[in-house]
Amino acid sequence: MTYIITSPCIDIKDGACVAACPVDCIHPHKKDADYERYNQFFINPFECIDCGACEPACPVMAIFEEGLVPESEQQSIILNRQYFSKS
Ligand code: SF4
Ligand code: SF4
Numbered sequence: 110m111t112y113i114i115t116s117p118c119i120d121i122k123d124g125a126c127v128a129a130c131p132v133d134c135i136h137p138h139k140k141d142a143d144y145e146r147y148n149q150f151f152i153n154p155f156e157c158i159d160c161g162a163c164e165p166a167c168p169v170m171a172i173f174e175e176g177l178v179p180e181s182e183q184q185s186i187i188l189n190r191q192y193f194s195k196s
Pocket of ligand 1: 112129130131132133134135152156158159160161162164
């Protein structure tokens, strides 16, 4: 289980979830070379401790437990997997 950031984050990317996360598992980090390349954040499923702190912090309700991602946002699960499988 993990949490997934969905499309309402796109172009908002305000970092409220990043500030709320106790294990800093929301990527890319500002210091990363690819930070500007992405218009949304992704949650690392291997680092996320499923605490749920990010979900209520999001002003546009973009964050869901993986099993509760709406049907219309399933693509976000794929995008998240792709982000963390990149070399
Ligand atoms: S559920 Fe907790 S650990 Fe996982 S991304 Fe959200 S705040 Fe971070
Ligand atoms: S709090 Fe929501 S809108 Fe802001 S960066 Fe996180 S997922 Fe995106």
